[in-house]
Amino acid sequence: MSERFLELIDISKIYPGVTALDRVSFSVSRGEVIGLVGENGAGKSTLMRVLGGVTEPSGGTIRIDGVARASLTVAEAIKAGIAFVHQELNLFDNLDVAGNIFIGREPLHAGPLKLIDRKRLRAQVRPLLERLAVDFEADRLVAELSLAQRQLVEIMKALSLDARLVIMDEPTSSLTLTETDRLLQVIDGLKAQGVSVIFITHRLNEVKRCADRAVVLRDGRVVGALAREAIAPATLIRLMIGRDLKSLYIPPASPPGDRVLDIVEVRTATYPDRAVSLSVRRGEILGLAGLVGSGRTELARAVFGIDPLRGGSIRLEGEPIRIAEPSAAIERGIYLVPEDRKRSGLLLDFSIAENISLPDLASYARGMLVQTAAEVQNARRQRERLNIRTPDVMTAVGTLSGGNQQKVVLAKWLSMRPRLLIFDEPTRGIDVGAKQDIYQLLRRLADAGVAILMISSDMEEVIGVSDRIAVMHEGAISGFLERNQFSEHNVLELAVGHTV
Amino acid sequence: MNALQKKDLSLLVLIIVVGTVVALINPRFLLVGNISNTANQVGLFGVFSIAEAFVIITGGIELSVGSVIALLGVVFIDLIVNHGINWIAACAFVIAGGLAIGAVHGLLVSRMHIQPFVVTLCGLLIYRGVARYYTEDATAGFGFSSSFPTLEWMTAGRTNILNFPLPHSVVVLFVVGAVAWVVLHRSVFGRYLYAVGKNEEAARYSGIRSGRIVVSAYVICGGLTALAAILIAMYTRSISPAVHGSFYELYAIAAAVLGGCSLRGGEGSIMGVVLGTILLQVLQNLVNLLGIPSSLNFAVMGTVILIGVLAD
Numbered sequence A: 001m002s003e004r005f006l007e008l009i010d011i012s013k014i015y016p017g018v019t020a021l022d023r024v025s026f027s028v029s030r031g032e033v034i035g036l037v038g039e040n041g042a043g044k045s046t047l048m049r050v051l052g053g054v055t056e057p058s059g060g061t062i063r064i065d066g067v068a069r070a071s072l073t074v075a076e077a078i079k080a081g082i083a084f085v086h087q088e089l090n091l092f093d094n095l096d097v098a099g100n101i102f103i104g105r106e107p108l109h110a111g112p113l114k115l116i117d118r119k120r121l122r123a124q125v126r127p128l129l130e131r132l133a134v135d136f137e138a139d140r141l142v143a144e145l146s147l148a149q150r151q152l153v154e155i156m157k158a159l160s161l162d163a164r165l166v167i168m169d170e171p172t173s174s175l176t177l178t179e180t181d182r183l184l185q186v187i188d189g190l191k192a193q194g195v196s197v198i199f200i201t202h203r204l205n206e207v208k209r210c211a212d213r214a215v216v217l218r219d220g221r222v223v224g225a226l227a228r229e230a231i232a233p234a235t236l237i238r239l240m241i242g243r244d245l246k247s248l249y250i251p252p253a254s255p256p257g258d259r260v261l262d263i264v265e266v267r268t269a270t271y272p273d274r275a276v277s278l279s280v281r282r283g284e285i286l287g288l289a290g291l292v293g294s295g296r297t298e299l300a301r302a303v304f305g306i307d308p309l310r311g312g313s314i315r316l317e318g319e320p321i322r323i324a325e326p327s328a329a330i331e332r333g334i335y336l337v338p339e340d341r342k343r344s345g346l347l348l349d350f351s352i353a354e355n356i357s358l359p360d361l362a363s364y365a366r367g368m369l370v371q372t373a374a375e376v377q378n379a380r381r382q383r384e385r386l387n388i389r390t391p392d393v394m395t396a397v398g399t400l401s402g403g404n405q406q407k408v409v410l411a412k413w414l415s416m417r418p419r420l421l422i423f424d425e426p427t428r429g430i431d432v433g434a435k436q437d438i439y440q441l442l443r444r445l446a447d448a449g450v451a452i453l454m455i456s457s458d459m460e461e462v463i464g465v466s467d468r469i470a471v472m473h474e475g476a477i478s479g480f481l482e483r484n485q486f487s488e489h490n491v492l493e494l495a496v497g498h499t500v
Numbered sequence B: 001m002n003a004l005q006k007k008d009l010s011l012l013v014l015i016i017v018v019g020t021v022v023a024l025i026n027p028r029f030l031l032v033g034n035i036s037n038t039a040n041q042v043g044l045f046g047v048f049s050i051a052e053a054f055v056i057i058t059g060g061i062e063l064s065v066g067s068v069i070a071l072l073g074v075v076f077i078d079l080i081v082n083h084g085i086n087w088i089a090a091c092a093f094v095i096a097g098g099l100a101i102g103a104v105h106g107l108l109v110s111r112m113h114i115q116p117f118v119v120t121l122c123g124l125l126i127y128r129g130v131a132r133y134y135t136e137d138a139t140a141g142f143g144f145s146s147s148f149p150t151l152e153w154m155t156a157g158r159t160n161i162l163n164f165p166l167p168h169s170v171v172v173l174f175v176v177g178a179v180a181w182v183v184l185h186r187s188v189f190g191r192y193l194y195a196v197g198k199n200e201e202a203a204r205y206s207g208i209r210s211g212r213i214v215v216s217a218y219v220i221c222g223g224l225t226a227l228a229a230i231l232i233a234m235y236t237r238s239i240s241p242a243v244h245g246s247f248y249e250l251y252a253i254a255a256a257v258l259g260g261c262s263l264r265g266g267e268g269s270i271m272g273v274v275l276g277t278i279l280l281q282v283l284q285n286l287v288n289l290l291g292i293p294s295s296l297n298f299a300v301m302g303t304v305i306l307i308g309v310l311a312d
């Protein structure tokens, strides 16, 4: 604990119009696990990017092993033993899992051609796969993996580096409890080997479980550091947002109404011989839980018309419908907020306003021409409503912090008039305070007659927000839970295929 | 949007610098006749460069521009000269042909999922071959007797404005450019084009029918290319199908890239494409006026494009 090998002293980072970091000092000792928390846009990722050599600070000193410097390059950071799991994933879709993990460091055959030694590559990957007990093979193409699985690949990549400091920026944001548990065990293991870990998360229980020290950032400044004994979610929240939060669940204003969506014996490409049936009622929030890879996202994609159905039928308000394209779903008021914002949710180079208006662009147009003023006006409204942290709605979405990008994805769909809203991990990367606001918003939508299907891997969220929970296991529904049956235990039992 | 305008501005500066250098070395550059001729070339090349830009913005590429110009050019001349078809009907026919070619390319790309490079490379070979077969490799042209005064005036004529003979191809480019600007930068369709080019998956999740958008882009490209084919046929007045329009697709791609289009899609502006065309034609003029051996033509152009893209 004594050996502070890395110190950041008075680090600042100023972007045009935004002070992301304001004289932050921070140190890491050997074998220490630091939980880094703070609201969306507080500067967590920026601080870590400085440490990883990705972002050049505007001021301050970085001291590694006693050597002080003004900034790092990525190569220097790697040489100093810093491995980085970025918040937004950076994998090569066209390579397999092993190829991604060892990219640039592939074991080579002897000889002038420097061919990749596939056998050794596979042998080196295997222990990593086992360490996280993942459910996919080393030769799977990354393009075929789910978001959570890709997240695990990123983590394995960092672990494969044998670093002395592993930075994980929201590694668990799309993982379910089971994978998260495994990751926390891996972190304990790293710690035992003397490796330090910096761990960013919005799930504060995780900080309590694994961190030796919690550091709280707010508006680019360190506003508190808690030692292991003092870490408690409530304390962290107070430091993060300056107020207390009340409990999550808000009961519906009236009992749920008619069935809006009926999924009847639907089969998807991932589990072609498993059929799923479920219904969502007007005014109801139906939580959809399950392990990573249980087929929840595939189901949502099928309903929304991204993937063709392999069988079964879908009824909207009792009427059988055929949806071959997302545009057809949207016309009928079925919206999907996808889980992977970088790939499917956003155009990172487009402005916030342009992203929000995209699914409903015709209504911002007079004749064929887009009225920019109308777009900007609505974007400003959404910015207030969802508290998107940005001085200007014409800035590119890609420059926002992860959580604020997620809010833009939500804003896209909340600007319109839904009948059925499917959320796939709606609050991935969103801070506790803003989550609370979003849950209130969901309830208000439901009370206004919208049916909501919410896929979530966040146990607190599923239990705290849903009126009813459906749990999936290997492509089929393993059970439904009513509110009086809600418990972490019951959800987990169903998720692994047991009955309750 | 701001960044794009900055790009356009730096391109404009480059054009002025190159122009000034040429003018200093050879003052003939500034002669009214020379400027008018260069402007005419800009008009002709600008139309099909804008056509190309529509496809490039969706992340595709259209390699058959030159061959289409040859094929539709010989068909057009054949229709009005040898078959005595009314030139208005002939124009309509040729433009419909261009639209149809675009539709086929678009459908092959979006429905059959064949790569744009492959589809249009095949187009490049096929249309060139058909054009040569159609005329039996002979040159198609206007006889001494045939004359279409209205058509000629509209396409290849010039009007004196303040003592400057303004080529009508420039007027056409102006109109095409203005419409394209509105479509690309202000319309719903234009926004969809950029969205599909940037991230097709996200566009699809937003309810954009990306297949239709891609097909439309190729159709627009085909139609504008046909228009350019008529203008060029009327300007050259005779067409050797083996060489007419060859490499024009590369001029178009070069202009688009100079103008800020990314071959990955989702980027570029009409202003940039027009400025890119101007730069290319000024360079062509430079080669002629500075007595650089014309065999070095492509080398000079390649070098300047490289510099332009690097400077970005």
Ligand SMILES: Nc1ncnc2c1ncn2[C@@H]1O[C@H](COP(=O)(O)OP(=O)(O)OP(=O)(O)O)[C@@H](O)[C@H]1O
Pocket (backbone or CB within 6 Å): A015, A016, A018, A019, A020, A038, A039, A040, A041, A042, A043, A044, A045, A046, A047, A087, A389, A398, A399, A400, A401, A402, A403, A404, A429, A431
């Ligand atoms: N490239 C950039 N250009 C401009 N502003 C930026 C850029 N990167 C980050 N910012 C701004 O810096 C601030 C801090 O962002 P950062 O990503 O560090 O937040 P964070 O704490 O990681 O939030 P989250 O929990 O949402 O991931 C934000 O206001 C963000 O908009």
Ligand SMILES: [Mg+2]
Pocket (backbone or CB within 6 Å): A044, A045, A046, A087, A169, A401, A402, A403
């Ligand atoms: Mg972040």
